[in-house]
Amino acid sequence: MVYTRKHPALLIIGVVLLAHGFLIAGGYMGGVVKYLSLTRVVNEMTTLSYIFGAIAVIVGLWQWLGSHREGNFDYYSSTIAGGVFILFVAMIVKWYLAPEVAVLSRAIGPIAGTAAKPTYLHTVLGLNYVVLGIVAGMITVNVFKIPDWAQNGVRLSRLGLKTGVILLGTLYSLKELAKLGQLSVVMIGFFVLGSAWLVLLIGAQRKISNSMGGVLAAGVGVCGVSAAVAAAPVVKARSDEIAYTIGTILVFGVICMFLFPVVGHSLGMSYVQFGAWAGTGILNSAQVAGAALAFQPTGDLETLKVGEIFNITRVLFLPIIVLWLAVWYVRRETAAGGTVEQVNTGRIIIEKFPIFVLGFILMFALASTGAFTSKMIPYFRDWLTWLFAFGLTGLGMQITLAAMRQAGGEPLVIGSVVGILKAVLSLIVVLLFVRGTI
Protein backbone atom coordinates (compact mmCIF):
# COMPACT_ATOMS: atom_id res chain seq x y z
CA MET A 1 0.00 0.00 0.00
CA VAL A 2 1.23 3.51 -0.86
CA TYR A 3 0.58 5.85 2.09
CA THR A 4 1.52 9.18 0.50
CA ARG A 5 -1.52 11.04 -0.79
CA LYS A 6 -1.11 13.16 -3.89
CA HIS A 7 -2.75 16.25 -2.47
CA PRO A 8 -1.80 19.97 -2.45
CA ALA A 9 -2.87 20.56 1.18
CA LEU A 10 0.61 20.30 2.71
CA LEU A 11 2.01 22.67 0.09
CA ILE A 12 -0.78 25.17 0.82
CA ILE A 13 -0.08 24.99 4.57
CA GLY A 14 3.61 25.58 3.82
CA VAL A 15 2.85 28.68 1.71
CA VAL A 16 0.50 30.02 4.42
CA LEU A 17 3.20 29.52 7.08
CA LEU A 18 5.89 31.21 4.97
CA ALA A 19 3.56 34.13 4.27
CA HIS A 20 2.73 34.30 7.99
CA GLY A 21 6.41 34.38 8.91
CA PHE A 22 7.04 37.12 6.33
CA LEU A 23 4.12 39.25 7.55
CA ILE A 24 5.16 38.91 11.20
CA ALA A 25 8.87 39.57 10.52
CA GLY A 26 8.06 42.57 8.33
CA GLY A 27 5.82 44.10 10.99
CA TYR A 28 2.75 43.99 8.73
CA MET A 29 0.73 42.37 11.50
CA GLY A 30 1.79 44.85 14.17
CA GLY A 31 -1.82 45.72 15.02
CA VAL A 32 -2.78 42.09 15.64
CA VAL A 33 0.45 41.44 17.58
CA LYS A 34 -0.29 44.41 19.85
CA TYR A 35 -4.01 43.57 20.25
CA LEU A 36 -3.27 39.97 21.26
CA SER A 37 -0.16 40.88 23.33
CA LEU A 38 2.09 38.68 21.19
CA THR A 39 5.22 40.89 21.26
CA ARG A 40 7.01 38.37 23.48
CA VAL A 41 6.58 35.56 20.95
CA VAL A 42 7.24 37.42 17.70
CA ASN A 43 10.65 35.76 17.25
CA GLU A 44 9.13 32.34 17.92
CA MET A 45 6.31 33.02 15.45
CA THR A 46 8.73 34.10 12.74
CA THR A 47 11.25 31.28 13.23
CA LEU A 48 8.75 28.43 13.50
CA SER A 49 6.68 29.73 10.57
CA TYR A 50 9.74 29.91 8.33
CA ILE A 51 11.20 26.53 9.37
CA PHE A 52 8.00 24.50 9.15
CA GLY A 53 6.73 26.53 6.18
CA ALA A 54 9.89 25.63 4.22
CA ILE A 55 9.63 21.95 5.23
CA ALA A 56 5.94 21.85 4.28
CA VAL A 57 6.52 23.51 0.90
CA ILE A 58 9.38 21.17 -0.06
CA VAL A 59 7.73 17.97 1.18
CA GLY A 60 4.29 19.14 -0.03
CA LEU A 61 5.56 19.74 -3.56
CA TRP A 62 7.21 16.34 -3.62
CA GLN A 63 4.19 14.54 -2.17
CA TRP A 64 1.80 16.24 -4.60
CA LEU A 65 3.84 16.04 -7.80
CA GLY A 66 6.31 13.20 -7.19
CA SER A 67 5.80 9.52 -7.79
CA HIS A 68 5.61 7.23 -4.77
CA ARG A 69 6.30 3.57 -4.32
CA GLU A 70 5.33 1.23 -1.53
CA GLY A 71 7.94 0.81 1.20
CA ASN A 72 9.38 2.14 4.44
CA PHE A 73 10.36 5.49 2.99
CA ASP A 74 6.84 6.10 1.67
CA TYR A 75 5.30 5.00 4.98
CA TYR A 76 7.40 7.19 7.26
CA SER A 77 7.67 10.24 4.97
CA SER A 78 3.89 10.27 4.48
CA THR A 79 3.51 11.04 8.20
CA ILE A 80 5.07 14.49 7.72
CA ALA A 81 1.77 15.84 6.32
CA GLY A 82 -0.17 14.79 9.42
CA GLY A 83 2.57 16.05 11.74
CA VAL A 84 2.53 19.48 10.07
CA PHE A 85 -1.28 19.45 10.20
CA ILE A 86 -1.24 18.96 14.00
CA LEU A 87 1.43 21.63 14.38
CA PHE A 88 -0.53 24.04 12.18
CA VAL A 89 -3.65 23.62 14.35
CA ALA A 90 -1.50 23.99 17.51
CA MET A 91 0.06 27.21 16.13
CA ILE A 92 -3.34 28.73 15.34
CA VAL A 93 -4.56 27.87 18.84
CA LYS A 94 -1.41 29.00 20.69
CA TRP A 95 -0.77 32.22 18.79
CA TYR A 96 -4.28 33.40 17.95
CA LEU A 97 -7.19 31.50 19.50
CA ALA A 98 -5.95 31.33 23.12
CA PRO A 99 -4.81 35.01 23.19
CA GLU A 100 -8.16 36.06 21.65
CA VAL A 101 -10.06 34.12 24.33
CA ALA A 102 -7.91 35.88 26.97
CA VAL A 103 -8.66 39.29 25.45
CA LEU A 104 -12.41 38.58 25.42
CA SER A 105 -12.26 37.22 28.97
CA ARG A 106 -10.46 40.35 30.21
CA ALA A 107 -13.05 42.49 28.43
CA ILE A 108 -15.76 40.83 30.53
CA GLY A 109 -13.83 41.89 33.63
CA PRO A 110 -12.55 40.04 36.70
CA ILE A 111 -14.87 37.45 38.21
CA ALA A 112 -12.92 37.01 41.45
CA GLY A 113 -9.72 38.01 43.22
CA THR A 114 -8.63 41.46 44.29
CA ALA A 115 -8.01 44.70 42.40
CA ALA A 116 -4.27 44.02 42.64
CA LYS A 117 -4.61 40.40 41.58
CA PRO A 118 -7.80 39.97 39.54
CA THR A 119 -8.99 36.54 38.39
CA TYR A 120 -10.54 36.25 34.96
CA LEU A 121 -12.94 33.70 33.53
CA HIS A 122 -10.39 32.15 31.14
CA THR A 123 -7.98 31.53 34.04
CA VAL A 124 -10.60 29.81 36.18
CA LEU A 125 -11.84 27.68 33.28
CA GLY A 126 -8.28 27.00 32.14
CA LEU A 127 -9.04 28.20 28.61
CA ASN A 128 -5.41 28.34 27.47
CA TYR A 129 -3.60 26.88 24.48
CA VAL A 130 -3.47 23.39 26.04
CA VAL A 131 -7.19 22.98 26.70
CA LEU A 132 -8.18 24.81 23.52
CA GLY A 133 -5.71 22.68 21.53
CA ILE A 134 -7.26 19.47 22.84
CA VAL A 135 -10.77 20.81 22.16
CA ALA A 136 -9.71 21.92 18.67
CA GLY A 137 -8.37 18.41 18.05
CA MET A 138 -11.59 16.79 19.31
CA ILE A 139 -13.73 19.08 17.14
CA THR A 140 -11.50 18.38 14.14
CA VAL A 141 -11.85 14.61 14.42
CA ASN A 142 -15.48 14.41 15.51
CA VAL A 143 -17.03 17.18 13.43
CA PHE A 144 -14.83 17.62 10.36
CA LYS A 145 -12.89 14.30 10.37
CA ILE A 146 -9.13 14.11 9.88
CA PRO A 147 -8.35 14.69 6.21
CA ASP A 148 -7.17 11.63 4.31
CA TRP A 149 -3.72 13.07 3.59
CA ALA A 150 -3.10 13.72 7.32
CA GLN A 151 -4.46 10.46 8.78
CA ASN A 152 -1.14 8.61 8.90
CA GLY A 153 0.82 11.45 10.54
CA VAL A 154 -1.76 12.30 13.20
CA ARG A 155 -0.52 9.16 14.91
CA LEU A 156 2.77 10.98 15.65
CA SER A 157 1.23 12.84 18.60
CA ARG A 158 2.08 10.20 21.22
CA LEU A 159 5.70 10.26 20.05
CA GLY A 160 5.68 14.02 20.75
CA LEU A 161 4.32 13.45 24.26
CA LYS A 162 6.85 10.74 25.07
CA THR A 163 9.72 12.89 23.76
CA GLY A 164 8.41 15.72 25.94
CA VAL A 165 8.32 13.55 29.06
CA ILE A 166 11.90 12.33 28.45
CA LEU A 167 13.14 15.88 27.83
CA LEU A 168 11.39 17.05 30.99
CA GLY A 169 14.16 15.20 32.87
CA THR A 170 16.49 18.12 32.05
CA LEU A 171 14.51 20.52 34.27
CA TYR A 172 14.90 18.77 37.64
CA SER A 173 17.61 19.23 40.23
CA LEU A 174 18.68 16.40 42.50
CA LYS A 175 17.19 18.27 45.49
CA GLU A 176 13.82 18.69 43.77
CA LEU A 177 13.69 15.08 42.71
CA ALA A 178 14.58 13.82 46.19
CA LYS A 179 11.88 16.00 47.78
CA LEU A 180 9.19 15.19 45.22
CA GLY A 181 10.26 11.55 45.02
CA GLN A 182 9.62 10.92 48.72
CA LEU A 183 6.23 12.62 48.58
CA SER A 184 5.20 10.84 45.40
CA VAL A 185 6.25 7.36 46.56
CA VAL A 186 4.13 7.70 49.72
CA MET A 187 1.08 9.13 47.96
CA ILE A 188 1.25 7.00 44.83
CA GLY A 189 2.00 3.87 46.84
CA PHE A 190 -1.11 4.39 48.92
CA PHE A 191 -3.46 5.41 46.12
CA VAL A 192 -2.22 2.98 43.44
CA LEU A 193 -2.38 -0.07 45.65
CA GLY A 194 -5.53 1.19 47.38
CA SER A 195 -7.48 1.84 44.19
CA ALA A 196 -6.37 -1.43 42.59
CA TRP A 197 -7.47 -3.30 45.73
CA LEU A 198 -10.80 -1.48 45.76
CA VAL A 199 -11.49 -2.34 42.11
CA LEU A 200 -10.81 -6.01 42.84
CA LEU A 201 -13.04 -5.88 45.92
CA ILE A 202 -15.99 -4.19 44.22
CA GLY A 203 -15.45 -6.33 41.13
CA ALA A 204 -15.74 -9.51 43.22
CA GLN A 205 -18.91 -8.23 44.88
CA ARG A 206 -20.48 -7.26 41.54
CA LYS A 207 -19.41 -10.65 40.16
CA ILE A 208 -17.46 -9.45 37.14
CA SER A 209 -14.95 -11.94 35.72
CA ASN A 210 -11.51 -12.18 37.32
CA SER A 211 -9.86 -11.15 34.07
CA MET A 212 -12.07 -8.06 33.77
CA GLY A 213 -11.44 -7.13 37.41
CA GLY A 214 -7.69 -7.63 37.04
CA VAL A 215 -7.27 -5.54 33.92
CA LEU A 216 -9.54 -2.80 35.29
CA ALA A 217 -7.60 -2.73 38.58
CA ALA A 218 -4.34 -2.20 36.71
CA GLY A 219 -5.86 0.50 34.48
CA VAL A 220 -7.56 2.45 37.26
CA GLY A 221 -4.75 1.93 39.77
CA VAL A 222 -1.54 2.48 37.84
CA CYS A 223 -1.22 4.39 34.62
CA GLY A 224 -4.22 3.82 32.44
CA VAL A 225 -3.83 2.21 29.08
CA SER A 226 -0.21 0.99 29.44
CA ALA A 227 -0.98 -0.75 32.72
CA ALA A 228 -4.14 -2.36 31.36
CA VAL A 229 -2.16 -3.68 28.42
CA ALA A 230 0.68 -4.92 30.63
CA ALA A 231 -1.69 -6.71 33.02
CA ALA A 232 -3.84 -8.26 30.28
CA PRO A 233 -1.70 -11.36 29.65
CA VAL A 234 -1.30 -12.30 33.34
CA VAL A 235 -5.06 -12.20 33.97
CA LYS A 236 -5.92 -13.65 30.56
CA ALA A 237 -8.05 -10.66 29.60
CA ARG A 238 -10.01 -10.72 26.38
CA SER A 239 -9.91 -7.94 23.77
CA ASP A 240 -13.37 -6.66 24.70
CA GLU A 241 -12.38 -6.48 28.38
CA ILE A 242 -9.34 -4.42 27.48
CA ALA A 243 -11.48 -2.23 25.23
CA TYR A 244 -13.95 -1.64 28.10
CA THR A 245 -11.07 -0.68 30.40
CA ILE A 246 -9.49 1.66 27.84
CA GLY A 247 -12.90 3.23 27.13
CA THR A 248 -13.50 3.79 30.86
CA ILE A 249 -10.05 5.32 31.36
CA LEU A 250 -10.54 7.53 28.31
CA VAL A 251 -13.96 8.85 29.36
CA PHE A 252 -12.86 9.41 32.96
CA GLY A 253 -9.53 10.96 31.91
CA VAL A 254 -11.06 13.40 29.45
CA ILE A 255 -13.52 14.65 32.09
CA CYS A 256 -10.70 14.96 34.66
CA MET A 257 -8.43 16.78 32.22
CA PHE A 258 -10.98 19.59 31.84
CA LEU A 259 -12.39 19.52 35.39
CA PHE A 260 -9.21 19.32 37.49
CA PRO A 261 -7.75 22.74 36.46
CA VAL A 262 -11.10 24.44 37.16
CA VAL A 263 -11.24 22.89 40.65
CA GLY A 264 -7.56 23.68 41.21
CA HIS A 265 -7.98 27.37 40.35
CA SER A 266 -11.21 27.61 42.34
CA LEU A 267 -9.51 26.23 45.45
CA GLY A 268 -6.42 28.40 44.93
CA MET A 269 -4.11 25.40 44.85
CA SER A 270 -0.35 25.93 44.52
CA TYR A 271 1.62 24.46 41.61
CA VAL A 272 2.97 21.67 43.82
CA GLN A 273 -0.45 20.84 45.23
CA PHE A 274 -2.10 20.73 41.83
CA GLY A 275 0.74 18.73 40.25
CA ALA A 276 0.58 16.18 43.09
CA TRP A 277 -3.20 15.91 42.77
CA ALA A 278 -3.23 15.59 38.98
CA GLY A 279 -0.38 13.06 39.05
CA THR A 280 -2.27 10.95 41.59
CA GLY A 281 -5.92 11.39 40.62
CA ILE A 282 -5.82 11.31 36.81
CA LEU A 283 -5.45 7.88 35.29
CA ASN A 284 -3.55 8.34 32.04
CA SER A 285 -0.07 9.85 31.47
CA ALA A 286 -1.03 12.17 28.60
CA GLN A 287 -4.01 13.49 30.52
CA VAL A 288 -1.83 14.25 33.56
CA ALA A 289 0.39 16.38 31.30
CA GLY A 290 -2.71 17.98 29.76
CA ALA A 291 -4.23 18.95 33.12
CA ALA A 292 -0.89 20.16 34.54
CA LEU A 293 -0.23 22.37 31.52
CA ALA A 294 -3.82 23.58 31.52
CA PHE A 295 -3.32 24.70 35.13
CA GLN A 296 0.03 26.39 34.43
CA PRO A 297 0.57 26.77 30.67
CA THR A 298 3.59 29.09 30.78
CA GLY A 299 6.46 30.10 33.06
CA ASP A 300 8.70 27.58 34.78
CA LEU A 301 6.27 24.66 34.30
CA GLU A 302 6.46 23.64 37.99
CA THR A 303 3.02 21.98 37.85
CA LEU A 304 4.06 19.81 34.92
CA LYS A 305 7.30 18.89 36.70
CA VAL A 306 5.47 17.81 39.87
CA GLY A 307 2.66 16.05 37.97
CA GLU A 308 5.09 14.05 35.83
CA ILE A 309 7.16 12.94 38.82
CA PHE A 310 3.98 11.53 40.33
CA ASN A 311 3.05 9.99 37.01
CA ILE A 312 6.46 8.38 36.57
CA THR A 313 6.40 7.09 40.15
CA ARG A 314 3.06 5.50 39.30
CA VAL A 315 4.56 3.81 36.23
CA LEU A 316 7.37 2.49 38.45
CA PHE A 317 4.69 0.67 40.46
CA LEU A 318 3.69 -1.24 37.33
CA PRO A 319 5.85 -4.34 38.04
CA ILE A 320 4.44 -4.59 41.58
CA ILE A 321 0.85 -4.45 40.32
CA VAL A 322 1.50 -6.99 37.55
CA LEU A 323 3.08 -9.41 40.04
CA TRP A 324 0.26 -8.88 42.51
CA LEU A 325 -2.41 -9.45 39.86
CA ALA A 326 -0.63 -12.59 38.62
CA VAL A 327 -0.71 -14.10 42.12
CA TRP A 328 -4.26 -12.87 42.76
CA TYR A 329 -5.57 -14.28 39.49
CA VAL A 330 -4.05 -17.72 40.02
CA ARG A 331 -5.50 -17.89 43.57
CA ARG A 332 -8.97 -16.78 42.45
CA GLU A 333 -9.13 -19.15 39.51
CA THR A 334 -7.76 -22.08 41.51
CA ALA A 335 -10.20 -21.40 44.36
CA ALA A 336 -13.04 -21.42 41.83
CA GLY A 337 -11.92 -24.87 40.68
CA GLY A 338 -10.42 -23.77 37.38
CA THR A 339 -7.03 -24.53 35.91
CA VAL A 340 -4.62 -21.73 35.10
CA GLU A 341 -2.17 -21.79 32.24
CA GLN A 342 1.26 -20.64 33.43
CA VAL A 343 2.53 -17.32 32.13
CA ASN A 344 6.01 -15.89 32.48
CA THR A 345 5.25 -12.82 34.60
CA GLY A 346 8.88 -11.67 34.67
CA ARG A 347 9.10 -11.71 30.91
CA ILE A 348 5.83 -9.76 30.62
CA ILE A 349 7.10 -7.09 33.03
CA ILE A 350 10.33 -6.69 31.08
CA GLU A 351 8.51 -6.65 27.74
CA LYS A 352 5.82 -4.18 28.75
CA PHE A 353 7.74 -1.78 30.96
CA PRO A 354 7.67 1.67 29.30
CA ILE A 355 11.25 2.51 28.30
CA PHE A 356 10.51 6.22 28.05
CA VAL A 357 10.48 6.33 31.87
CA LEU A 358 14.09 5.13 31.82
CA GLY A 359 14.75 7.80 29.18
CA PHE A 360 13.46 10.43 31.61
CA ILE A 361 15.82 9.09 34.29
CA LEU A 362 18.71 9.09 31.80
CA MET A 363 18.01 12.72 30.88
CA PHE A 364 17.83 13.67 34.55
CA ALA A 365 21.18 11.90 35.13
CA LEU A 366 22.71 13.90 32.27
CA ALA A 367 21.32 17.13 33.73
CA SER A 368 22.69 16.19 37.16
CA THR A 369 26.23 16.11 35.78
CA GLY A 370 25.90 19.86 35.17
CA ALA A 371 26.00 19.42 31.39
CA PHE A 372 23.02 21.74 30.89
CA THR A 373 23.65 25.30 32.08
CA SER A 374 20.96 27.70 33.31
CA LYS A 375 21.26 29.49 29.96
CA MET A 376 20.02 26.35 28.21
CA ILE A 377 16.97 25.75 30.44
CA PRO A 378 14.66 28.33 28.74
CA TYR A 379 15.36 26.61 25.41
CA PHE A 380 14.40 23.24 26.88
CA ARG A 381 11.21 24.84 28.21
CA ASP A 382 10.35 26.17 24.76
CA TRP A 383 10.90 22.72 23.26
CA LEU A 384 8.75 21.16 25.97
CA THR A 385 5.93 23.65 25.46
CA TRP A 386 5.77 22.87 21.76
CA LEU A 387 6.21 19.12 22.13
CA PHE A 388 3.30 19.01 24.58
CA ALA A 389 1.20 21.45 22.50
CA PHE A 390 1.81 19.17 19.49
CA GLY A 391 1.16 15.98 21.45
CA LEU A 392 -1.97 17.19 23.21
CA THR A 393 -3.55 18.74 20.11
CA GLY A 394 -2.88 15.42 18.37
CA LEU A 395 -4.27 13.57 21.39
CA GLY A 396 -7.49 15.57 20.96
CA MET A 397 -7.61 14.35 17.36
CA GLN A 398 -7.60 10.77 18.65
CA ILE A 399 -10.44 11.23 21.16
CA THR A 400 -13.31 10.04 19.01
CA LEU A 401 -16.86 9.73 20.26
CA ALA A 402 -16.87 6.21 18.85
CA ALA A 403 -13.87 5.29 21.04
CA MET A 404 -15.54 6.72 24.14
CA ARG A 405 -18.70 4.74 23.42
CA GLN A 406 -16.57 1.63 24.05
CA ALA A 407 -16.97 2.36 27.75
CA GLY A 408 -20.03 1.00 29.46
CA GLY A 409 -21.58 -1.55 31.77
CA GLU A 410 -20.03 -2.71 35.02
CA PRO A 411 -16.44 -1.65 34.18
CA LEU A 412 -17.59 1.95 33.70
CA VAL A 413 -19.52 1.92 36.99
CA ILE A 414 -16.67 0.37 39.00
CA GLY A 415 -13.96 2.43 37.28
CA SER A 416 -15.90 5.66 37.81
CA VAL A 417 -16.66 4.95 41.49
CA VAL A 418 -13.02 4.13 42.28
CA GLY A 419 -11.69 6.93 40.05
CA ILE A 420 -13.90 9.55 41.72
CA LEU A 421 -13.02 8.23 45.16
CA LYS A 422 -9.32 8.37 44.34
CA ALA A 423 -9.63 11.92 42.94
CA VAL A 424 -11.56 13.21 45.98
CA LEU A 425 -9.42 11.46 48.60
CA SER A 426 -6.15 12.52 46.94
CA LEU A 427 -7.47 16.10 46.78
CA ILE A 428 -8.14 16.05 50.52
CA VAL A 429 -4.72 14.55 51.28
CA VAL A 430 -2.98 17.10 49.05
CA LEU A 431 -4.83 20.05 50.58
CA LEU A 432 -4.08 18.83 54.11
CA PHE A 433 -0.48 17.64 53.83
CA VAL A 434 1.23 19.03 50.73
CA ARG A 435 2.84 22.42 51.20
CA GLY A 436 5.67 24.50 49.78
CA THR A 437 7.19 25.04 46.38
CA ILE A 438 9.92 23.45 44.31
Added chain:
Amino acid sequence: MIDKKSQDIDLQTTESGFKYHRGSALSIFKTDRYEDFIALACALVIALGVYILIK
Protein backbone atom coordinates in the same frame (compact mmCIF):
# COMPACT_ATOMS: atom_id res chain seq x y z
CA MET B 1 -6.73 -11.81 24.18
CA ILE B 2 -3.59 -13.34 25.57
CA ASP B 3 -0.05 -12.11 25.23
CA LYS B 4 -0.64 -9.73 22.37
CA LYS B 5 1.18 -6.47 21.89
CA SER B 6 -0.60 -3.29 22.97
CA GLN B 7 -0.54 -2.15 19.37
CA ASP B 8 -3.05 -4.87 18.60
CA ILE B 9 -5.51 -3.21 20.93
CA ASP B 10 -6.89 -0.55 18.76
CA LEU B 11 -10.31 0.89 19.39
CA GLN B 12 -10.66 2.44 15.98
CA THR B 13 -9.60 -0.74 14.32
CA THR B 14 -12.12 -2.90 16.12
CA GLU B 15 -14.90 -0.47 15.35
CA SER B 16 -14.41 0.18 11.70
CA GLY B 17 -12.47 -2.81 10.56
CA PHE B 18 -8.80 -2.87 9.79
CA LYS B 19 -7.77 0.69 9.27
CA TYR B 20 -4.00 0.80 9.28
CA HIS B 21 -1.77 -1.76 7.67
CA ARG B 22 1.12 -0.79 9.93
CA GLY B 23 1.24 0.48 13.50
CA SER B 24 -2.07 1.20 15.22
CA ALA B 25 -4.62 4.00 15.51
CA LEU B 26 -2.41 5.55 18.20
CA SER B 27 1.06 5.15 16.73
CA ILE B 28 2.88 4.74 13.44
CA PHE B 29 5.33 2.33 15.06
CA LYS B 30 4.97 -1.43 15.25
CA THR B 31 5.37 -1.64 19.05
CA ASP B 32 5.24 0.67 22.06
CA ARG B 33 8.84 -0.18 22.80
CA TYR B 34 9.98 0.88 19.35
CA GLU B 35 8.15 4.18 19.81
CA ASP B 36 9.84 4.64 23.22
CA PHE B 37 13.27 4.22 21.68
CA ILE B 38 12.49 6.67 18.87
CA ALA B 39 11.24 9.18 21.50
CA LEU B 40 14.47 8.69 23.45
CA ALA B 41 16.52 9.27 20.28
CA CYS B 42 14.51 12.44 19.50
CA ALA B 43 14.99 13.77 23.05
CA LEU B 44 18.74 13.10 22.93
CA VAL B 45 19.04 14.85 19.54
CA ILE B 46 17.14 17.90 20.89
CA ALA B 47 19.30 17.96 24.05
CA LEU B 48 22.48 17.69 21.98
CA GLY B 49 21.24 20.44 19.67
CA VAL B 50 20.51 22.79 22.58
CA TYR B 51 23.86 21.87 24.17
CA ILE B 52 25.89 22.60 21.03
CA LEU B 53 24.01 25.70 19.88
CA ILE B 54 23.61 27.42 23.25
CA LYS B 55 26.93 26.48 24.83
